[in-house]
Amino acid sequence: MYLRTTQRKNKNGTTVRYVQLAHNRRVDGTTQAEVLHNFGREDRLDTDGLRRLVASINRYLGEDGADAAASAAGGGLEVTGSRPLGAVWLLEGLWRHLEIDSALARILGARRFRTDVERVLFALVANRAIAPASKLSAAEWAGRDAVIPGLQAMDEDQAYRAMDLLVEADAQAEVQEAVFFAVANLLNLEVDLLFFDTTNTYFERDEPDAGETPFRTYGKSKDHRDDLPQITIGLAVTKEGVPVRCWVWPGGTSDQAILPQVKDDMRDWKLGRVITVVDRGFSCADNLAYLTRAGGHHIAGMRMRDGGDLAEAALARQGRYQQVRDNLRVKEVKLDQAPGRRFVICHNPAQEERDRHHREEAIKRIEAELERIRAQRERDAKRATTPKARERAEAAHVRAECALIEHPTLKRWLRTSKNGRLAIDRAKVKAEERLDGKYLLTSSDPHLSAEEIAVGYKALLEAERGFRDLKTVLELRPVFHRLEHRIRAHVLLCWLALLLIRVAERRTGQTWNRISTQLGRVHEVTLTGDAGQITQTTPLTPEQAALYRDCGIKPPPRITAADPS
Template sequence: MYVRKTQRRNKDGSVVRYVQLATNRRVGGTTQADVLLNLGREDKLDLDSLRRLVASLNRYLGDTDVDVAEPLGVEGGPLEVVASRPLGAVWLLDGLWKLLGIDQALAKVLDARRFRTDVERALFALVANRAVAPDSKRAASEWASRDVVIPGAGEIAEQHAYRAMDLLVGEDTQSAVQEAVFFAAANLLDLEVDLIFFDTTSTYFERDDADTADGALRRYGHSKDHRKDLPQVVIGLAVTREGIPVRCWTWAGNTSDQSVIEQVKADLRAWRLGRVVTVTDSGFSGEANLACLARAGGHYITGVKMREGSAKAAEALARQGRYQHVRDNLRVKEVRLDSDPGRRWIICHNPAEAERDKLRREQQLQAITEELDRIAAARAADAKKARERAAKAGLKRAVMPSDAPHRKAECALRDHPSLGRWLKQSTTGRLSIDRAKAKTEANLDGKYLLATSDPDLTAEDVALGYKNLLEAERAFRTMKSTLYLRPVYHRLDDRIRAHVLLCWLALLLIRVAERRTDLTWRTIRTELQRIHQVTLAGPAGRLEQTTQTTDTHERIFKSCGIPMPAKLSGLTTAE
């Protein structure tokens, strides 16, 4: 490192000189100056403070013999490490937060209000906590204040965090923030919004009872987490084909998938996105929902239930035709029905999945056959014993016990979650394999049925577009595992909505980071958490220094378009 001087000439001809602390580095075969710290104008430097700092640095390095002039009455001392906190991951998230304009969106929404605390910084701290070290809001406040470096944020108390959450979901605030963030991200990332993928999930509350008040969120309902014993909320998520989440919704836990499409359509239509094709799974394929998605020039691609579908779905599956090879494990066939001219039906077939379906069914039928044989053998043994008892008692007719073990086995087999579907029961109560159903299922091996109202997309585009619906499912997995969306401990509806929105913002930031670096967030987080900010302090002053970075760190920041953290910062000198 060395001291570097620069100058600037004013309009009146005077020259102003500046002093900088710099180092040289080689870039593309040439040497360039890398400014570490701007010390200020040369004519306004506090030379005594700089001398005291130099003396402390010399003592820290062990060079006690170096003679550095110090003002009388000032007692110098070595610099000591007083703190070391992770910086890298939060620095990247903060850069993306500002790059996407989230800070400006929040400032615009909250512009008319005045607060003693920085609401935007408090919200960013909560979002960063979800992405880096998810925990409760109380623990997140302590984490942001003591365990990590949040640029521009001071002490964040627990009440500040809850106040910021309440403001985030205030009247018109939530939709305004989501809209501003979406358009900023769309312009920055050049997002393709011609296909919007929508899906829902549920998340539950631990050790809580359902609310009985009208309009309350915490209700019992169909749990996609298989926790029907706990109250829950339903969460909707819209993502682009690149996996970027563009909007989220929170509904009561007893909300049906069939009842939310109209609101989703209305909310997205308010953004005036132009021509949009909405992609949903079979849970949203009701006729009313499809009609809603097709209104106002919109279109849809939806999965259709083959086993419980409509007569039109059955008619489409029965049509003959030749499959078109799209990829190694995907073939498609388009079918049109005279009874439904405005809709196209796409039958997709995966040969590899068909083999797996066939093998799984054969294994289940084999298990059923063995169990039925065992039950028959047990029944024969019981009958033999009953006849022997009748003969000894001089009875003409044997009496079978009502609680014979094979009766319990038959009930268990009939009620089995996967094997029971292949059974039929006679009028006498006997079980047997439903061969007709097995044959029908064999015709559906490896197949799934799609319907679309778009007249221009090819059958291949429809099939591949539907496969991208997995991005919505992947987003939910990330929210539940990486971001710890569940379980939820909040009781107030606004706090519940704010918690979901914070997870959505965190998901947005990490998806942008993943897309720009082609790395998983787990890898990015692990690498960047090795960058620390070390605080040195002594009688001469205070200095914050960033630990040495690697080529991997530089590639991550460069790919995301975020500048590296300053090597030296926070320089303060003793008075």
């Protein structure tokens, strides 16, 4: 295949040349030229088109000179930058739509800073939602790896300064209150039912904080890391899963001591009729009494195995279950010894089957292990011929029994018999059978039905889902801060990120992972050439456009900047 030229003479005597793309074919033993494409007259030839063809062929072959040819073909225009924009643009739209920027502006007041604090805080929140990293890495990400509208670059010191301003003088409570009412009004949230729960996050260090009131200290960890210092985090969410407030306490703070502060903080917002839903860890009498002060109400889970006389009396009452859903039946009972309180027993048939199966498997394991220890003890008794040998054998048997009775799941079914040997506690097994698939709720609200109490309590899973996303999607830990106010600011940034992604999920009906993956493919591309510089975004796919539309956010413009030389 080659380029060739042909010519012909005009009537006026001039000669015209034509350029063609041709290749040779053998026909009946002779070679003939076959024209594949006519490029036209040589004096009217599209030379730029030929250069682009040459550049395309060179790129395919990997030959040198391809970039130069492409540059010449494009008039010197080349790509000088490309950064993802789509996910940040969505978060930016939600940030402004929920009036978080206005709330921060009111709190920061008329103070002037050399850095736009609101933009830096948004960059930290966006980084936590899209590519969680340390504050140093987040500063680099915001300046080089992502497009943050209104912020060209930032450094680590600016990030820390913005975090300090966020939590100074109790500003964090003002931020959360302002954001909450903006979110509640814009999203039309039902805030008469608020769910509250706590979790822990630990620090990769050996020693707790020093001083009389340490912040990072040891306690009972819900992550099963009692060996590491920790803090306690509280989260209040609506039944739609939208987080409305978060709290941070020193590690080891008991759940029983937390609820009065939560109640008082929420009362300051003057929400009207609010029913607080809490788990079994908060259901002591003092906490429940505190929740009913000033006209408040509660729905609380109760401990059944060690819940005291009230739980035992409620479970002993007879009554007929009401079918609520395929996997849920409810029965309300009233107790004379607890006036003003309602008790609802919930029964899940599927969970009952699972509980029975797990218990039977545990009993089988215990029986097999006890039989093994008994058989081994008999064999060793026959083999041991000296007192020292019998002593060593018995010590081994005791160690095996100790390992069994200290097992985290099996020990509950064991008891020590009169002869000092381990045995299965059959009375405990029988008592547990009547609790299979059941849980007990109590409420102070006289207007809720038993079904509403049960369904409302099940929605408490939204708070647990929020904690799960804080620790996985947003990577709350590892926490790289050591000062208390920086730790509080870090948790608050994670809460703001959780708020934004929850709103995006609620409006689109898709997970944040899917949303960020799709919108992460929208880039802002910078082209530089002899005529100047232009910045534009890549075209949106139908799915990407639908995500912006569902969230009520205008998509980014095709041309975001133009700078002619």
